Amino acid sequence: MANTIQRNRAEFPSHLTDIRAIMPKLVEILESGREKNWYCFAWLEEVKTQMSVCAITEMSQESLDRGMVLRAFIDGVNFERSTNRLDQTSLMKWAHEFRSELDKKFDSNHKYKQEAYKTAPWSQEIARGLSPDFLEQLPKDLNSKSVVHFGVMCEENPALTTVAGLKKRTGELRTKLLDLSHSYVQAKNQEAVQDDPYQDLVEIRVMMRQELKTHIFVDRQKNMSQTLPISLAAATGIIKNGKSTRGISGGLGGLEITRFRDEQINEVTQNAVRLTKAAHLPPGRYQIITGPDVTGVIAHEAFGHTQEGDTWMKGRSIAENLHKQRQKVGNDKASIVNHPNMFTMDRHSFGTNGSYFFDHEGELARLQVILDKGMLSPPMTDLTASTLLRVPRTANGKRESWRRPLMTRQTNTYFTPGDSTLEELIGMVKKGYLARWSHGGMEDPKGGSLTAGAAYFEEIIDGRMTGKLFLGPSGGHVELSDPVFSMLDKIVAKSNTVNDQRVPEVKFGGCGKYHKEGVDAGCGGPYILWEDINCG
């Protein structure tokens, strides 16, 4: 991870200075005189997106989405108003109207069930412990009025990104991938005369996107902001019958983190071609090695969603009773971590799109073990879930955008690494498959089952990769599905990591809660050898 290239932290965008100055006034309008029973905050989010697509049909896009949420948390209920009409006059009027509504609902005779939530001042936050990424950005003489900004380390300044720059990179990458794929097909067809020769890909579609997210949070104890550049390159290789493979590279950082490595290049240029000759997997149980991508989906769906505090709060998770009963739900190798402040991983000096400094309710990000050697910990929480469940608050309060409600959501969820190499894991397989690339997944927090998709399988026989690829039984992707407990009891071995903080590879990803509310969420882990998994 040694990096000699100059890196700088993403700066606070100066055009938001005026709006930021209004936010403490809005909070004051909302809670003034009611501080004993009301806890209020203001949240602003801005997402600047630039995108370029190079394909048969090219496109480009730039957008700026900015909105504010005012929150009053009273007696365990969130009252929120959101708008994108952000001129000073409209904002002040809006805050006064909201206050007036709340005053009507909670008149002076109202009997409150609980006092206002007490948010931690900076002194308590520091005493509780913050990682160096935070401490080095905090100003001296911190107090509740201090303006604090957190930025992510970048080589390429995200504020200077342009669509023209993205277009140049997508164009060059597409040309390179098309050339490499064509050379691969020619080489394969020259290796041996074939009745059914390999054919060139019909299309390689390359997309490059950067989202520059800035969040501002203001309550009675803090006035802080964060700028999170999320950079992504994705390429899809498509064969004539519509089957495709995809390589993606990106995470939290400047465009430097989108460079394609060999594994992504080969996935797009070679494996899509190889899929034309893939066999169909007979449905059944198989010994499986999952790569970081699929391992991550299993972590995310297994005891990721199940450990979301609002799901506990609603009585919709099997985990609450299991935690209370101290029941073991996996073997000693089954450990899963929630890591919102993850800024390095495996051999990379950047985090994923699931990382941040604070969540959407202003809770500072700290690592949390959610499954420790098969034993469940208290859940990840947002403010409401933490209050109603009377469990510690964690930095997992997130929303799809200012338009949508906040819920307990995952940040980066991963299995902890082990001590084997991938080659050693492959050597332990008699007959089985390597599932390297994910294809969706779904949780069932109440039923305790999970499903994780793999784009295709690579066959392993007698400890060696055979070079044969397998699609699902019907010719689509392969689904891996089992009850969570039996699955987590079948971890045989895990691969190691070179990361000095023992953070394995975590992949760029997104997450929906059941079927909606899409948010950024990284998931990953080591290569894991599973005794067997039901595959179809």
Add this chain to the structure above:
Amino acid sequence: MQFSNDSLLLSLKESLINVRAKKSDIFYGWKISVSDSHSLQSLMLGDPYQGLASYQDREVHDREYAIEIFTRSGGPMMMGNSTYNIDPLAPLEAQIYKTLENALQVSNRPWDLPQPEKILPRPVVTSDPQIKTDIKAAHATLLEQVRAKAKKIDVVKLNSAELYTNIHNTYFETSTGQSGEQDRTDVYFELALEKLPLPNTQEVLKMKTAISIDEADLPAFIDEIVEETLSIDQANLPKTQSHAVILVDGKTISDFLKNLLTQISASHEYNKLPFLLPGHKTYNGEKTADSDKLSVTLDPTLPVMAASSAFTSEGLAAKKGMVIENDTVMHQVVSNRIGQYLGKESNPMMGNIVVPLGDYSKEELLKSTPECLEILSFSSLLINPTTLTWSSEIKLGKLYKKGVFKSVIKGGVVSGDIKENLRNFKFSNKEKKINEVGNNFIPAKGYVGPDAMLIKNGVKIAGE
């Protein structure tokens, strides 16, 4: 909502005209889109006294302005386009110049932008007057319906619910003189519940999306889910099978057809993805003699349906048409742009998916096979629109033998191939209407057709 006097819209239009005049050598055309949305959102928890109690109460106002700029430049001439969401707090002309610059980065074959049509598109009813008139009263009515019903329920445990009432007004105008405005309303409701006594490990989570309060009929929807929840029993894994017979519901039929219909779009042909042309069959291999045949009409005119619209995305009048008749593709859907690329006439057919009913009831369909697995819910049905393959874990199902219920099924993976499935299937004779509201990523879907489909070919199950 009246947009004609919106000051930002007027300034934006003026700025576009100014910049276009200054850059007339490359600035070919523009489109402005404005949307105004108002959303009321209530998130609820199960409560022993109130049935359901709110823990989040939200109100959202959202007004967005977007532009698309089209350029023509270079030799040979190439055409570019780029979209931009306008920041109302920043200077407009600078944003227009930036969009122009972004559009110049795009090199596509030129096409002529559509002109206003001689006959104006006929207005289509896409909203509920009750919600449109007073969204707060409408949301309160829906909330009261849900709470009143929930209070009386004691045979199951209600875990949580979400209710959203939304209005979206949209307006567009182009440099060629096209313009249009539409109002849309929708209601989203979801309920999670489980059978008593506790604890158990099976939860039912159902969602309903509707355009109007009447269509939502939330009390009836809640009754339906409670009944389904009570019918759940101890669950077993399905058997592993290479030739399974399954029965799927109207939602799944609509999802299958929505994906199949992407292949009749001419954009698939241009972009070298698998596509279907008029005369092509919708199935692979040999059709089973006693199978039903598939016919599909796209209808944008049905009142108060999610995919009803007076306009296509290019601003042309949306057209109704039978795109599949007796398993044969009748028309390719061709946009103005792709039509010019492929040398084909534009055919702006779009709308709700309308499918004729079959001849038998769901019960008769279940009786007609020695063994059938009715899929009540998939964990996550993923359909690949290019390969038309699909798969999912079974979240909940019921196994029938000759129509007699045998056991509840949960777990295992079911997969299939739509073109194989369409070789041998039967539709039910009961109608189902489905509305799914679109968003920035997923187009809206409206469906009127059979509420069940028996699939006898091309399904595999990985289970015990």
